[in-house]
Amino acid sequence: MSGGRIPRAFIDDLLVRIDIVELIDSHVPLKKTGANYVARCPFHSEKTPSFSVNSHKQFFHCFGCGASGNAISFLMEFNHLDFVEAVEDLAAFAGVDVPKEESGAQADKVDLQNLYGLMEQVADFYVQQLRTGVAGRQAVAYLKKRDLSGAAATRFKIGYAPQDWQALTAHFPQQALIEVGLLGANDNGGVYARFRHRVMFPIRDKRGRVIGFGGRVLDDSLPKYLNSPETPLFHKGREVYGLYELLKSNAKPPRILLVEGYMDVIALAQSGIDYAVAALGTATSQAHFELLFRYTAEVVLCFDGDNAGREAIWKAMDAAFSVLQDGRQIRVMLLPQGHDPDSWVRGQGVEGFIGDMLASQVLSDYFFGQLAEEFNLQETEGRAQYVNKAKPYLAKLPDSIFKDMMLARLQKISKVAVDVSDKTARLNSKAVLAPRQKGSRPPLERQTLAMLVQIPSLIGVLEERGVDWDGLEFKGADKFKDILRVLLLKKPATTSVLLEHYRGHPDEAIIKQLAAIQLEAGVEQEFSGAWDKLLEQGIDARFNRLLAKANSGSEQDKEEFRKLSMHRSSK
Structure with missing residues (x-):
């Protein structure tokens, strides 16, 4: 079985049924040349067509950038889809339904489509409470205090969760609310509303479906921010806030700014910097980077310059090195202490903020610079410690020219011959x-x-x-x-x-x-x-x-x- 629940036999049959030339031509106009069809590659900029599609093989290949694969691979790359989404789109193109392999336990669960529909309805309910509810006025006052415009609130579908424990159960089925994490269970078997008296930020996946929520308190109670728990729809280690809104304005942004909070994303977008996203209350993961690099070649980590921000950068480093390869770049933009992106863009202005961002350190400079501050490179022991701390990170880098250059740089700094490759594993x-x-x-x-x-x-x-x-x-x-x-x-x-x-x-x-x-x-x-x-x-x-x-x-x-x-x- 592939793609989790889609039978392998169906996928194989679908690939035989589809003509890749017809599929790709519906996205990128093709021209017949000999036995193949050609076009300018949709995955990199070029003047001379080097993108070739072969009907007999049902295979595409770009002789310029090396992109290649079958019909599923094309849809994943061209439309920024995951595997299951690409199979579903391909099945729709072929006019067939995707069968599912489900166990009895899975069949008993609330259908995922119904859950997506429920989350959309709850998001609308929260918006209504913000705009019409008496209690929502306090939330509106908070948003105005943060200088949030009505247009931004509408774009990000910001709402308000009432104080009432029963606000959701009066309108929506209880079991489904538990399934999507909007209701929690007490030790005595009762249920409670997870979000109460909070400004609500719906979290949407790249297809625009509401998969979770973040809520911010309006008083001094803790936690200040609360996110949806893990659910069948929501996996916070694989999602970021604001990606859907970003892609609606620019499907292929030159860079994506990764910040820490919901309001940072919204404030930057309101200022015209509409290419920011936020991790969802968890450390930046490899899955986060892989997701963002589907849409851009550069990710900028924009965190507060305090100790917590520096620790967050270093944690992100471990995940970042696994995905860095030729053509990808990560920058580190640490803000002065006491500032977040919202306050910094207000103080510096948009041009000043962008200037700081473009002048920020590339990850390699930040990495080696931070290590140099930690160890005394004038001493043999210090250089040995320097190398020992750097090697595990560099070992994570995919084989590439970038990896070779990083190793050469480590060797030059430490004056020690370094080799983190596993040559025997690749020999055969x-x-x-x-x-x-x-x-x-x-x-x-x-x-x-x-x-x-x-x-x-x-x-x-x-x-x-x-x-x-x-x-x-x-x-x-x-x-x-x-x-x-x-x-x-x-x-x-x-x-x-x-x-x-x-x-x-x-x-x-x-x-x-x-x-x-x-x-x-x-x-x-x-x-x-x-x-x-x-x-x-x-x-x-x-x-x-x-x-x-x-x-x-x-x-x-x-x-x-x-x-x-x-x-x-x-x-």
């Missing part, structure tokens, strides 16, 4: 499948495997002939055999279906590389010959290996050497 996957030199013909083993990946029906040829696994002897043969076993087991109808099987798999990038290789016309007729040559290469490799130990080998080795000698002499 890069041996036979390493990219070829531009303009050269792919190695035979790479070309043969590319034929099978791009024309999965060729696996029938091998089933008829049988696979001589021992005969596959060359550098990187283990990885070759792994992929071949998957092809024999799954028998994917298309390259697109095979790609889906490998989604999230360590070898996904290898399959995409093989799918992108441009094979010559009539390759189906060449496959049997290519396979025979591959086996002959294996025989030669075994012969040479046995020849090298002719005098010291076992009797079994000598017998195999004799048979191979006879085979070679009979050719």
Whole structure:
């Protein structure tokens, strides 16, 4: 099963049913060129079309930025969807319903669609209480004191939760309110309203659905801010406040500002800086960064400059290093103590605030600078401590030029040779499948495997002939055999279906590389010959290996050497 509750068989059938050319052409106009369709890539800026779509493979590939995948991958990247959302959109494009695999317990729960509808109705109820309720006047006074405009309140759908314990249960079903976290349970079995006498900030996901709430008290009671608990709709470690409103104004912002509070987001938006979001009462996580980097190449961490703000930055560092790769950048904007983004933009003005933001430190400078303040680099012991603290962070970086540069910088500062790579873990996957030199013909083993990946029906040829696994002897043969076993087991109808099987798999990038290789016309007729040559290469490799130990080998080795000698002499 893939995507949590969507049957794998349905996904495979959907990919066979869909024509990727028709799908992508409905989003990006394509032009037929030879066997492929081309366009300017929608995922990076370019003047000459390098984005290619192949109907036979049901696969797209950009020769400029490297983006590639099947129909689901395209929708995820183009429309900023998660996997399940992309499958649902693809099913809608095909005009079919998405089946669900549910246990009895899941079936008993309130339907998610009904929960989304309930949350929207509750948000409307809170807005009504703010605008018409007598008690809501105190909330309005608070918002006016914060100089919040009516337009901003409407844009962010700000409301008010009444003091009355029964305010929600008088209008909405109790069990559903418990399910979405608006009601809590007492030890004695009773229920209570989680939000009372608070300004309410609905939290919307990127599709605009209300998934949770944040509430701010109007007096000195604690906690000052309260967020919805984890529910079937709301997972605070994976969501940010204000993303939906941001994307409505700019689907591809040049940067996203990550701040600490609801009011910071709203105050900045009201000032014209409408690309801020806030984490929801939790440390910035890897999932937060991955979410934001779907829409922009730069994230700016804008936190208070007090100790709490500095600690929050350092906690975010651990998550940030796991997602930093070439083309992505994180900046650190620490505000003077006593200020938050709201007060700072009022004091500095919009231009001053933006100037400070653009002048803020990139994460690498902040990281190395903070470490330099912590350790004495004039002493051997200090440099050793410096390296030991830096290495775990740098080890999290994905393999990239950026990682190489960070390691070089650490080595220059510490005067210590540093290596955090795990070369042996990547050796097998890069041996036979390493990219070829531009303009050269792919190695035979790479070309043969590319034929099978791009024309999965060729696996029938091998089933008829049988696979001589021992005969596959060359550098990187283990990885070759792994992929071949998957092809024999799954028998994917298309390259697109095979790609889906490998989604999230360590070898996904290898399959995409093989799918992108441009094979010559009539390759189906060449496959049997290519396979025979591959086996002959294996025989030669075994012969040479046995020849090298002719005098010291076992009797079994000598017998195999004799048979191979006879085979070679009979050719």
